[in-house]
Amino acid sequence: MSVVALPSSFARPARRVWRKLTRPHVLVAGVMLALLAYLVITPLLIMIQTTITWQPEDNRLVRGITPGEFTLFHWERVFNSIISQTMLWTPLQNTLVTSIGISIFALTLGSLLAWLVVRTDLPGKKFIASVAIIPYMLPSWTISLAWIVVFKNQRVGGSIGFLEALTGAQVPDWLSYGPVPIIITLSLHYYAFAFLLVSGALQSLDARLEESGEMLGATRWQVLSRITFPLVIPAILSAFILTFSRAMGSFGTPAFLGNPVRYYVLSTTLYNNISSRLQADGFVLGLVLIAISIVTIYLNQRIIGVRKSYATLTGKGFASTPVRLRALKYPILILVGMFLFIAVVAPLGFLGYQSLMLQKNSFALDNLSLHFWIGESNPKIADGIAGILTDVQTWVSAWNSIALAVLVGLITSVLGIFLGYAVVKGRGTWLSKIVEQVAFLPYLMPSIAFGAIYIGMFAQPLGPLPALYGTFWILVVVSVAKNLPYSSRSGTAAMLQVGSELEEAALVGGASWLTRFRRIIIPLTSSGLVAGFLLTFITSMRELSLIVLLVTPTTRTLTTLNFRYAEQGYHQPGDALAMMLVVIILACEWIVRHFRGAQIGKGLGA
Amino acid sequence: METTNIIIKNLTKRFGQVAAVNNVTLTIEPGAFITLLGPSGCGKTTLLRCVAGLEEPDEGEILIGDKLVFSSRRGISLPAGQRNLGLVFQNYALWPHMTVYKNMTFALEIQKLAKAEMDQRVKESLAEVQMTGYAERYPREMSGGQQQRIALARMLAYRPKVFLMDEPLSNLDARLRMDMRAELKRLHHVAGATTIYVTHDQVEALTMSTQIAVMKEGVVQQMDTPDCVYHFPANLFVADFIGNPKVNLLEGVANGDGAVDLGNFKIQLAARTAPGQVVVAARPEDITIALAPEPGAVEFTAYSVLPAGADSTIVARRDQLELTVKVIGTSKIKMDDKVWLQFNPATLNLYDKTSGNLIHSKN
Numbered sequence: 027m028s029v030v031a032l033p034s035s036f037a038r039p040a041r042r043v044w045r046k047l048t049r050p051h052v053l054v055a056g057v058m059l060a061l062l063a064y065l066v067i068t069p070l071l072i073m074i075q076t077t078i079t080w081q082p083e084d085n086r087l088v089r090g091i092t093p094g095e096f097t098l099f100h101w102e103r104v105f106n107s108i109i110s111q112t113m114l115w116t117p118l119q120n121t122l123v124t125s126i127g128i129s130i131f132a133l134t135l136g137s138l139l140a141w142l143v144v145r146t147d148l149p150g151k152k153f154i155a156s157v158a159i160i161p162y163m164l165p166s167w168t169i170s171l172a173w174i175v176v177f178k179n180q181r182v183g184g185s186i187g188f189l190e191a192l193t194g195a196q197v198p199d200w201l202s203y204g205p206v207p208i209i210i211t212l213s214l215h216y217y218a219f220a221f222l223l224v225s226g227a228l229q230s231l232d233a234r235l236e237e238s239g240e241m242l243g244a245t246r247w248q249v250l251s252r253i254t255f256p257l258v259i260p261a262i263l264s265a266f267i268l269t270f271s272r273a274m275g276s277f278g279t280p281a282f283l284g285n286p287v288r289y290y291v292l293s294t295t296l297y298n299n300i301s302s303r304l305q306a307d308g309f310v311l312g313l314v315l316i317a318i319s320i321v322t323i324y325l326n327q328r329i330i331g332v333r334k335s336y337a338t339l340t341g342k343g344f345a346s347t348p349v350r351l352r353a354l355k356y357p358i359l360i361l362v363g364m365f366l367f368i369a370v371v372a373p374l375g376f377l378g379y380q381s382l383m384l385q386k387n388s389f390a391l392d393n394l395s396l397h398f399w400i401g402e403s404n405p406k407i408a409d410g411i412a413g414i415l416t417d418v419q420t421w422v423s424a425w426n427s428i429a430l431a432v433l434v435g436l437i438t439s440v441l442g443i444f445l446g447y448a449v450v451k452g453r454g455t456w457l458s459k460i461v462e463q464v465a466f467l468p469y470l471m472p473s474i475a476f477g478a479i480y481i482g483m484f485a486q487p488l489g490p491l492p493a494l495y496g497t498f499w500i501l502v503v504v505s506v507a508k509n510l511p512y513s514s515r516s517g518t519a520a521m522l523q524v525g526s527e528l529e530e531a532a533l534v535g536g537a538s539w540l541t542r543f544r545r546i547i548i549p550l551t552s553s554g555l556v557a558g559f560l561l562t563f564i565t566s567m568r569e570l571s572l573i574v575l576l577v578t579p580t581t582r583t584l585t586t587l588n589f590r591y592a593e594q595g596y597h598q599p600g601d602a603l604a605m606m607l608v609v610i611i612l613a614c615e616w617i618v619r620h621f622r623g624a625q626i627g628k629g630l631g632a
Numbered sequence: 633m634e635t636t637n638i639i640i641k642n643l644t645k646r647f648g649q650v651a652a653v654n655n656v657t658l659t660i661e662p663g664a665f666i667t668l669l670g671p672s673g674c675g676k677t678t679l680l681r682c683v684a685g686l687e688e689p690d691e692g693e694i695l696i697g698d699k700l701v702f703s704s705r706r707g708i709s710l711p712a713g714q715r716n717l718g719l720v721f722q723n724y725a726l727w728p729h730m731t732v733y734k735n736m737t738f739a740l741e742i743q744k745l746a747k748a749e750m751d752q753r754v755k756e757s758l759a760e761v762q763m764t765g766y767a768e769r770y771p772r773e774m775s776g777g778q779q780q781r782i783a784l785a786r787m788l789a790y791r792p793k794v795f796l797m798d799e800p801l802s803n804l805d806a807r808l809r810m811d812m813r814a815e816l817k818r819l820h821h822v823a824g825a826t827t828i829y830v831t832h833d834q835v836e837a838l839t840m841s842t843q844i845a846v847m848k849e850g851v852v853q854q855m856d857t858p859d860c861v862y863h864f865p866a867n868l869f870v871a872d873f874i875g876n877p878k879v880n881l882l883e884g885v886a887n888g889d890g891a892v893d894l895g896n897f898k899i900q901l902a903a904r905t906a907p908g909q910v911v912v913a914a915r916p917e918d919i920t921i922a923l924a925p926e927p928g929a930v931e932f933t934a935y936s937v938l939p940a941g942a943d944s945t946i947v948a949r950r951d952q953l954e955l956t957v958k959v960i961g962t963s964k965i966k967m968d969d970k971v972w973l974q975f976n977p978a979t980l981n982l983y984d985k986t987s988g989n990l991i992h993s994k995n
Contacts, residue, residue: 041707042704045709046688527721528727530719532727533711533712534684534713534715534719535742535790537738538742546727549729550728
């Protein structure tokens with residue numbers, strides 16, 4: 027009897043555990059966790075390992091080393107050697123100065139605009155809001171290219187910009203290149219991000235809180251400063267930290283506006299190190315970027331006290347009586363109009379104009395030509411560069427860009443649904459929490475550093491994937507991984523919309539998990555999928571920092587081709603490419619928005 | 633329709649350290665309409681979900697018919713879909729992307745029923761809930777009450793042996809709720825399927841059920857017919873929970889010869905009890921109230937008078953003591969009038985003050 031009883035008493039808990047482990051959401055969470063470990067944790071570990079071992083290329087610097095052995099050489103070289111100043115400290119200082127500057131300006135502009143649009147009776151608010159987010163859909167460096175068109179001076183590259191051509195006076199160096207233009211142009215990009223976050227917070231703010239202040243006799247200004255502002259301060263602080271972290275990882279703008287005058291930030295230094303095959307040193311810089319980013323986000327959460335407070339910003343809208351601007355209404359409208367003109371219309375106008383200029387330095391109307399759009403290669407013009415629409419390189423890049431964006435969009439949408447399912451159905455369990463946390467990790471890593479991680483990882487075959495370095499697929503993998511936080515968030519949000527009873531009702535009816543997923547979950551989350559797809563599509567279309575270290579001539583995208591032109595000083599074809607990219611992105615946004623009613627603005631605030 | 637009994641034995645379900653269902657044992661007769669009644673968080677929904685197979689209990693057994701669907705001892709846990717039950721959710725859980733027809737045939741398709749059979753069942757079930765002609769509507773094209781009927785029809789089409797309903801009426805407005813109560817009771821009467829119904833609304837429980845199980849903190853306090861639960865609450869919790877307006881609970885000392893001393897007056901009981909600290913429970917409608925003194929009546933002051941058409945509630949005070957009295961029709965009593973209250977010994981329940989349990993029932 028006891029012989030029989032023993033195994034059965036063992037079998038009971040085992041069967042119970044087995045049932046728990048084979049629950050669909052546990053299985054899905056397990057698979058997702060494995061995928062996340064593979065895509066996020068492994069590369070990070072490989073990156074760290076690279077920095078603390080001798081690399082084959084170190085033979086150039088130190089004799090008699092054995093590659094693969096442990097060393098602190100790279101960390102010492104970066105932090106404590108004669109080149110530390112140029113390699114780390116100066117770029118670090120520049121990074122902090124520009125990133126903080128960008129965050130302050132972007133936040134001020136974005137918050138003001140958000141308040142005007144959400145809380146006042148400013149005319150044409152809907153139109154203003156839809157125009158205001160355009161810069162955020164475009165590559166962050168678009169405005170920096172336009173800046174060069176206008177403020178370029180003779181000192182660098184020989185040709186002059188629009189302003190110098192118009193006035194004849196030489197534009198001072200500090201206005202042409204370096205920190206000032208970097209801060210201004212990136213602020214004009216990131217303000218839209220702050221605008222989205224803060225307007226979300228303002229919308230979810232219960233107007234009755236403000237009204238009860240008014241009832242008690244507070245003036246408009248008192249209500250604004252004592253009630254509204256303190257209530258949205260978590261959102262503003264989060265927006266500040268996120269802008270800071272993104273600005274730190276941005277590469278295009280500091281490369282275009284900093285490199286010509288040897289003004290380097292961490293992202294450009296990292297790029298230079300890796301381009302000159304000092305990979306381990308570059309990785310150390312990447313880890314420094316990641317560390318700063320993690321520390322700031324951690325501080326933000328400590329200060330705010332609400333974890334990921336930006337995650338819960340958007341909520342129900344409350345009907346509210348808008349603040350009357352009275353006499354200031356039209357002056358403010360004119361100011362906002364001017365601002366949007368400077369931030370959105372003018373940059374595209376200047377880019378468009380320069381793309382039509384045959385000679386670099388003549389802004390005269392008779393210099394206009396469609397050569398850089400549709401011209402055949404002519405050795406006399408720009409070293410024989412053909413118009414972008416006749417150049418096969420453009421079409422290869424455009425194809426790569428679109429293929430990349432579509433693939434990444436599709437893969438992340440599907441992953442997002444699975445991640446959302448694992449997180450929502452397992453709510454409260456540690457597995458669900460871990461999946462959510464790990465999926466969030468890529469968010470903490472500045473793009474350029476994240477791209478750098480993947481160089482090391484896929485140089486050799488790893489696990490199920492072959493050596494991907496140099497192929498198109500590494501771009502897909504890195505973009506999917508970097509977008510995981512967004513896809514997991516949009517997947518979770520979509521899944522939360524689907525009440526658990528809807529799945530349970532099917533369960534009671536005897537439907538298997540596959541049937542439930544196929545016939546209930548997927549159809550009900552598909553509108554969320556479309557919004558998530560569009561978000562990732564646009565992010566991938568405009569991406570440069572993430573993939574600039576990973577592309578090869580055959581896998582070039584429109585953004586990296588543009589970067590190549592800009593690096594080599596061919597402004598007009600670069601501008602034409604940028605315009606082409608802008609048109610593609612805006613067209614896609616328009617198509618999806620009109621056909622599915624999806625709100626890209628909401629998605630981008632993620 | 634064949635009917636099925638349900639036996640729940642020593643069932644426990646914990647969430648972390650909290651036992652949402654704590655060692656519950658219930659026997660539900662074939663064809664019964666049993667209501668799990670209790671305040672929110674009492675474990676009634678968890679118990680229902682354990683029966684449905686949507687939660688896996690930690691201990692105990694569940695039998696539906698003769699089939700053991702859950703047993704922690706034997707490691708059995710039948711998936712929800714194989715238990716042959718129908719479940720109606722509080723928010724209906726109609727799939728918004730499917731028409732009424734698709735909603736109703738979803739489970740039938742999984743059973744691989746023939747198209748003609750499915751059409752027949754849809755037609756019959758829609759007729760039973762008086763929704764014929766709505767097969768091609770989408771859920772959002774119907775009102776809340778109509779969606780509720782479709783949720784019922786979806787369950788009927790599946791022809792389950794047991795109906796499970798989780799607060800199905802609580803999302804409806806008061807008027808519709810009344811109508812649906814009558815419909816649901818009729819439906820149960822016609823189908824005769826064993827039904828477990830979860831609600832926090834005592835009127836729903838009293839009006840519809842053959843049996844009520846009152847729950848608190850995961851434990852069944854009393855399981856009985858609605859009549860017994862109302863007139864003989866097993867303990868102070870049940871007495872206090874059931875009844876509107878609430879029962880009057882008066883603390884006092886039983887003197888051992890059939891009376892309870894409440895401090896400044898005494899109440900006569902129908903029978904002798906052991907002496908000790910007790911609580912007397914008097915339903916508001918069991919106390920008579922008069923504007924003139926009567927033998928044995930106690931003088932109170934009308935503190936507040938609340939007429940409600942069919943009946944009136946009078947709050948009466950005597951020093952610190954406050955009592956609620958309910959009378960039929962509109963009362964002549966005005967606020968601050970002197971009133972005389974008469975207790976009917978046959979209607980009083982007596983509870984032990986320490987244990988809270990019923991010690992003396994009216995006879």
